[in-house]
Amino acid sequence: MSTASTRLPEGRYGRSPAERGDRPLKIVGAVLGALLVALIGYFAYHYVGENEISGQVITFQAGDDAVRVHLEVRKDAGARGYCTLRSQAANGDEVGRADFRFDQHATRIDKVLTLRTTSRGTTAELLGCHAG
Known part of the structure; x- marks a missing residue:
């Protein structure tokens, strides 16, 4: 007894419709993937690379008219x-806000700063550090 094959001989009639339709989708997917990776790299560079100054609140001590803040700043020399x-x-409610300049040549600066407040402050929050 022999069994008959139901498959067509490979390569005899060209690619199947599924194979022909996949190629343009693969090309479009590769191009979109490359653009996405480039976009993520661009934003990562500008987020990490351009910020030459960063800071961190180590501790703070609240008072009736001021908050003493121990701030650690890291920056390029x-x-x-x-x-x-x-x-x-x-x-x-916000009771105090101030900018503190860091023009020293050091790359790591530890400072205890006094932030004046209009009433008793219960927090000390670093909103951000900016070059300039």
Whole structure:
């Protein structure tokens, strides 16, 4: 007994319709994937690469008319800039905000700063550091 094959001989009649339709989709997918990777790289460079100054609040001590903030700043040796701090009251109202400049040549700066407030502040928040 012999069994008959139901498959067509390979390569005899060209590619199947599914194979012909996949190629343009693969090309479009590869191009879109490459563009997405390039876009992510662009934003990552501008987010990480351009910010020459970064800071971190280590501790803070609240008072009735000021908040003492221990701030650690890391920056490039020649970079100049400022960091913005704010304090909020227990109800969430902003009671103090100030910019503090960092023009020293050092790459790591630890400073205890005094942020004046209009009433008792319960937080010390670093809003960001900017070169310039």
